[in-house]
Amino acid sequence: MFKDKDDGQEPDFDRIFAQNIDLLLRIAVRITNDWESAEDVVQDAFGKLIEKRMQFPSDEDARFWLIRVVKNGAINWSKRKVREFKAYEHWWNAETTQAKTSANAALNGEEQNQNAGTDQSAEHELLMEESAQEVRAALMRLPEKLRIVLILKEYEGMNYKEIAKVLGITEGNVKVRAFRAREALFSLLNEGGSHVSR
């Protein structure tokens, strides 16, 4: 599939790389929430494409294949990470709770000091940022099957048909998952008392 540069056309690999690199990195980092691992996962996917001299009927098929490989690689990385840290879970939870308490206390103090001199737009920004953090956290807590559908739909603007091709499921299944993902996100945000929740 990799044409020589002499034929005057952009080589296939360069074109496929240019078309998909940003999309793949975004998908990977949204799954792993870690840039370094996202970079590794995407590099591995393209490496596989080169070494196996993969051939695809169209650029679209190449894109679906790459998304699938990156998605699987990123999910596997996340699962591995979860396993690695499971042993420290108890310690981690305790540590996080303590950190949150002191951070909240600091934030409250800071807010009180700032409120005296800040205007309404700054307050609104802060609220938005807090809300964004809650949404990000809730998204990360969604089951992988639901999260990937939301990532591809909401962030990459893919339609149900394309998502179905990437995930190897039916369009009907995508429709159900798109609904369940939102419902699950609403309940997670409700738990956190976010103003985005219903």
Next chain:
Amino acid sequence: MREVLMCPDETLLTAYVDDEVPSPWKERIEMHLGQCERCRSRVAQYRALRSALRVADAIDDSHLQEAAQRIQASLDSRMMELSRAPHRKSAFERYPIFYMPGSKRISVPLPVLAASLLLFVFFAGLAFGFFGLHKNASQAFVLSTKLPADTSANIESLVSTLSQTDPSMFVTIKAPENISQPLPNTPPVYVIYNTADQKPTVMAVPAQGEAK
């Protein structure tokens, strides 16, 4: 009389927000939304969630570009390495005799191919007597050459004796073909070849009338 509204399935509402509902269902849902406060509120919530997700997206473009450049540099060097290494052609390309144009390519791992060839040679050998059989046959032949050529007088008694032997035994009698003269002072023998232990037994031919 008050009209009872039938709300669409909830998955249809999210599909509607995702612009995945075709006409005329899309228009019917819109008509329903104009009448149903509950469904209108649900749709508004899904849209609010979409906005919240977009606001929450914290992907730094400069980070993205740096990562993309690093990946490209790494892949470029890998492609250079691959282009320097000669491309090893597949077996089908190297041996086009196996490749029929338009036919479906099948891939056979080399160890499986080697094992199949060995099995083929082995069974072909069995079928054509390459292994074992010719060895026993030649042994029987060598032993049978000890029979004097002139045994016609004893054939009758020989047959009679042999008919009393174990039927599971395989008997080879071969008269010498290249001996013009009967061997003098050589007692006639016959060979009983046992297929079970693959050992020939050489026995003296009984005199005429001796066999029952």
